[in-house]
Amino acid sequence: MTIGTETQATRVDTDFEVVIGLEVHSQLLTKSKMFCSCSTDYANDAPNTHVCPICMGMPGVLPVINQQAVAYTIMTALALNCTIPEYSKFDRKNYSYPDLMKGYQISQYDIPLSKDGYLVIELNEQTRKVGITRVHLEEDTARLLHHSGYSLVDINRSGTPLMEIVSEPDMRSPEEARLYMQKLREILVYLGVSSGRMEEGSLRCDANISVRPRGQEALGVKTEIKNMNSFRSVERALEYEAHRQIAMARAGETIHQETRGWVETKGITVPQRSKEQAHDYRYFPEPDLPPLLISSRWVEELRSQLPELPDARRARYHTEYGLPTLDANVLTEDKALGDYFEAAMAASHVSDRKARAKSASNWLLSEVVRLLKANAISIQASTLSPAALANLLDLLDKERITGKQAKNVLDEAFVTGELPEAIVTRNGIKPPISDTRELERIIEEVIANNAKAASDYRSGKTNALQSLVGQVMKQTRGQAKADIVQKLLKSKLDEAPSA
Numbered sequence: 262m263t264i265g266t267e268t269q270a271t272r273v274d275t276d277f278e279v280v281i282g283l284e285v286h287s288q289l290l291t292k293s294k295m296f297c298s299c300s301t302d303y304a305n306d307a308p309n310t311h312v313c314p315i316c317m318g319m320p321g322v323l324p325v326i327n328q329q330a331v332a333y334t335i336m337t338a339l340a341l342n343c344t345i346p347e348y349s350k351f352d353r354k355n356y357s358y359p360d361l362m363k364g365y366q367i368s369q370y371d372i373p374l375s376k377d378g379y380l381v382i383e384l385n386e387q388t389r390k391v392g393i394t395r396v397h398l399e400e401d402t403a404r405l406l407h408h409s410g411y412s413l414v415d416i417n418r419s420g421t422p423l424m425e426i427v428s429e430p431d432m433r434s435p436e437e438a439r440l441y442m443q444k445l446r447e448i449l450v451y452l453g454v455s456s457g458r459m460e461e462g463s464l465r466c467d468a469n470i471s472v473r474p475r476g477q478e479a480l481g482v483k484t485e486i487k488n489m490n491s492f493r494s495v496e497r498a499l500e501y502e503a504h505r506q507i508a509m510a511r512a513g514e515t516i517h518q519e520t521r522g523w524v525e526t527k528g529i530t531v532p533q534r535s536k537e538q539a540h541d542y543r544y545f546p547e548p549d550l551p552p553l554l555i556s557s558r559w560v561e562e563l564r565s566q567l568p569e570l571p572d573a574r575r576a577r578y579h580t581e582y583g584l585p586t587l588d589a590n591v592l593t594e595d596k597a598l599g600d601y602f603e604a605a606m607a608a609s610h611v612s613d614r615k616a617r618a619k620s621a622s623n624w625l626l627s628e629v630v631r632l633l634k635a636n637a638i639s640i641q642a643s644t645l646s647p648a649a650l651a652n653l654l655d656l657l658d659k660e661r662i663t664g665k666q667a668k669n670v671l672d673e674a675f676v677t678g679e680l681p682e683a684i685v686t687r688n689g690i691k692p693p694i695s696d697t698r699e700l701e702r703i704i705e706e707v708i709a710n711n712a713k714a715a716s717d718y719r720s721g722k723t724n725a726l727q728s729l730v731g732q733v734m735k736q737t738r739g740q741a742k743a744d745i746v747q748k749l750l751k752s753k754l755d756e757a758p759s760a
């Protein structure tokens with residue numbers, strides 16, 4: 262069977278409808294593991310150094326529930342508009358795999374911590390609600406490191422709190438699945454419960470996908486895709502799988518319920534194992550843990566502590582700062598950049614807040630981001646303070662420096678961490694030449710010394726103007742404003758040449 266290209270797959274299929282639901286696992290940013298006091302900060306440590314009898318699965322030990330993990334899960338559920346039942350419990354999910362130390366995983370089966378929520382995504386300027394079936398809590402497995410002929414196990418990850426967010430099969434295209442995943446990640450990062458790092462595996466996504474003839478109500482047989490570690494791979498894997506299933510359905514072939522792995526390098530999904538049914542896991546209530554009784558008082562307390570979420574921030578950037586959609590989106594998607602922008606606004610004491618917001622956004626998203634990329638550092642690690650950016654904008658507003666000078670000052674402030682006004686003073690940068698008589702004198706001199714360029718311009722070669730502007734800027738050592746120089750030069754050249 263041949264599989265079409267992505268372009269073919271993205272084309273709306275008129276006969277078949279794609280149905281997608283996502284199961285997202287996120288490690289929680291707690292200090293200790295789910296059921297023991299081992300530290301979760303193991304990323305840079307040697308294998309098997311963050312372990313104890315509990316997370317190694319020794320017999321006879323007793324797990325203790327991490328309260329912060331429960332709080333983070335409730336906060337996530339609330340942000341996803343779920344209801345939190347007063348009673349829930351942990352269950353044992355039995356299966357054997359070398360990465361599972363106890364031979365079972367403590368998870369939640371029939372009574373999860375939360376249920377019945379939704380998340381809103383925007384597509385083609387329309388909003389769509391994707392149902393959230395449940396958000397529950399479980400524990401991560403150990404990590405297997407495969408070598409040729411043998412595998413090693415690192416137990417550091419074993420027992421790390423893992424939150425699972427299960428969506429309804431409400432998505433109708435791989436693009437919607439990607440948008441859902443992006444929005445979900447944003448929310449988790451805003452809540453401070455997840456690092457959101459898909460590339461490191463702390464946020465993972467499994468996708469259930471099936472196809473059905475358009476108009477048919479019953480769902481088709483689904484496959485589950487694993488091993489997608491970026492938004493792009495989620496979308497690509499689903500594109501591939503949708504196309505594969507539609508081609509099979511067209512050919513009258515039977516689609517089997519199975520787990521398939523995404524092979525990033527080849528851009529294909531391959532069968533891994535036949536998908537287990539729930540009864541294969543022989544779930545039963547975890548006898549070593551008490552049921553979870555969640556008071557509505559605690560839920561309301563957590564609700565009151567929820568931070569501003571991405572949709573609210575995006576909307577506020579429109580209303581409060583008058584920012585265009587593009588700016589509002591970028592500053593929301595990257596929470597740290599948005600936080601920086603707000604800090605720069607807090608340090609801005611100007612009457613026209615909206616004009617300042619736009620210039621702060623412009624400088625941040627172009628010049629500051631350029632410097633961050635060039636130096637490969639994050640905005641949090643930068644020595645350039647939000648107050649320094651505000652100070653630079655003040656100097657520009659007061660016409661104390663030109664735009665060109667401002668860029669140079671910013672470059673320096675980025676390295677030294679100084680306030681721009683200190684750099685201006687230290688470097689003896691003079692205010693821009695606003696005296697037009699002084700400028701006119703320089704312009705006349707430049708025209709006289711560049712007779713060829715001047716006559717070229719007069720004979721219609723308008724490009725010649727730029728070299729003259731450059732000459733004047735050089736003479737004024739960047740202290741003149743380029744737009745004014747251009748205007749004065751033009752009017753001077755358009756006059757009859759002096760004899």
Ligand SMILES: [Zn+2]
Nearest residue numbers: 297299313316
């Ligand atoms: Zn432990």
